[in-house]
Amino acid sequence: MLKINNLHASIEDKAILKGINLEVKAGEVHAIMGPNGSGKSTLAAVIAGKEEYEVNEGSIELEGEDIDELAAEERAHKGIFLSFQYPVEIPGVSVTNFMKTAINESRKAKGLEDMPAKDMLKMIRDKSELLEIDRKFLSRSINEGFSGGEKKRNEIFQMAMLEPKLAILDETDSGLDIDALRIVANGVNKLKSKDNAVIVITHYQRLLDHIVPDFVHVLHNGKIVKSGGKELAHELEAKGYDWIKEEVSA
């Protein structure tokens, strides 16, 4: 599904990613962990196509196709979804209309007609139930005045609506209490299938109790320095990141 080869990326001439290699197959859940400033969010943003970052070397392939040159919206149309660590507040645009526009623009790009209003409403109803979202909430402006938990639940609601092939969850657990964490994780688990893949970016192991990864990677100083199974997450939780840093510098 996703293949990243020797990816180097920088922002304003500051190198952040320094040779990432990662392969994610359909049906898999990968966790990317690492200390603050290791490049986790940059990796997510670069895959999603944020233009401020410059890819200096290497490639990103989605289903065998090089997506380096594609705009963020084209990557979204191909099935990439990024759940933001800090979802942006957009006053004046309701969640419902945002999703309607997003889905219909995506359909337009594929040469399809707009989704019939009836189907759209049904989809919104079904997916909001999945995420235990009050539908009144959907007529509010995107993220405006939302609590941390509401913002993250709203991200996963958008993921449910857009049905991506590859979902990247950037620190989705931050700002969530245990109930919200459970709801968000349940939502992600229900959306998981053998045809899609999930990359979970997190600082802590706690989310991984609920969304169980097949692989865990440790990112440090712009490189994946260690990979393993889900037990690696437990080890990191128990021992912190210092031993990894030492291992790398040794």
Place this chain on the structure above:
Amino acid sequence: MELKEKLVSSFMAFEDTVDVHSSIHDIRTEAIKTFEEEGFPSKRLEDWKYTSLNSILKHDYSVFPKHENDIEFKDVKKYFIHDIDAYKIIFIDGKYASHLSQTTHDGLDVCLMSAALTKPKYKVIIDNYFNKIAAKNGISSLNTAFSYEGAYINIPKNKVVEKPIQIIHFSTGNEAAVMLQPRNLIVVNENAHVQIIERHQSLTDNPVLTNSVTEIFTNKRAIVDYYKIQNDRQSASLIDNTFVNQKQESLAKVHTFSFGGKLIRNNLNFYQNGERIDSTMKGITIIGDKQHVDHNTLVHHIEPNCESHQDYKGIFDDNSTGVFNGKVVVEKEAQKTNAFQANNNVLMSDKASINTKPQLEIFADDVKCSHGCTIGQLDESAMFYLRSRGIPEKEARALLMFAFSNNVLDSVKIPEIKNRITKIIANKLGVNIGFDL
């Protein structure tokens, strides 16, 4: 010959066409003298510091355009809000076009200024209201001097006018360049309600200069909802001078949508003569190329317990320039005044500019007055957020601009106008998405 000289000498020719032995003509004669002394405003005047009329005064305008009446409704239908029943007062090159209009004298007067200025039955009203609040400066006096035609609307006490009134001034420009000076008088009596839509529309690319004066009187507890749709061709310029005199407990709202034209100057003035008055001015400006839009507003709080609300949004692309100069005067007697003013702007290009200046003169000590102006760029993180969900760059930008200006549309009470404005904006931004935000 310069335009000023041409106009002054045209006044004599104009006098051949009107009754010079009337009190109205005394006002006109006084006004042409004022114009002769003051001329067109220059950038030396504080109020005109950021707007130069030089580029639009250089044309050789025809001051008395030929009567032109062969426009058919189907050709200009799109400039009407045609999906609602409305009274219509339509002019072509300054002359009344009866075949496009729908006027009335049945329970209210929706008719012509030329009739009001000449027929004896309107004399009392004209004596009471005509030129009572229009400014006595050069530009308004120029209009007063040539005042003859325009809309005359008189809504009697307690009358709620069920359908809106559309005033449209078409210019054909069949002669090279045309100058128009419509004069409107709107009297809304006690407890009456009316909605009015005004538009100026050029039909060719020949230069047009419109210098319009509208006097609006909202008497006790009257409600006036006024919409100005300014989406003219790039060859057309407009100087709009609107004066609203409000009596106690009246409510007047003016929405100004400025999307097209070469140069637009809106002089919008509210005078609050009574208690518990509410005055609202809102505007959306979206321009590009070398267009220029200048909003010059005044609210004069004269008596206690009144409110004013101003909310202007501007989006400026390419080399366009904008001005917002909002003056709020609160007299010493006007205690417990609530006056709010906001002007928010987005610059889409490095070459676009906006000069925004709030001007508060407060002489009372127990008031709430606030003002805020912002100038910014489109939020890049919001752009990435929208695009990451599959909304293309152009559509994402349009969505954000729409959201930015949306609260101005919130107070538009006629859904068809809201739809029309929405379509004009979408069209202007080059997108085809339904914004029912």
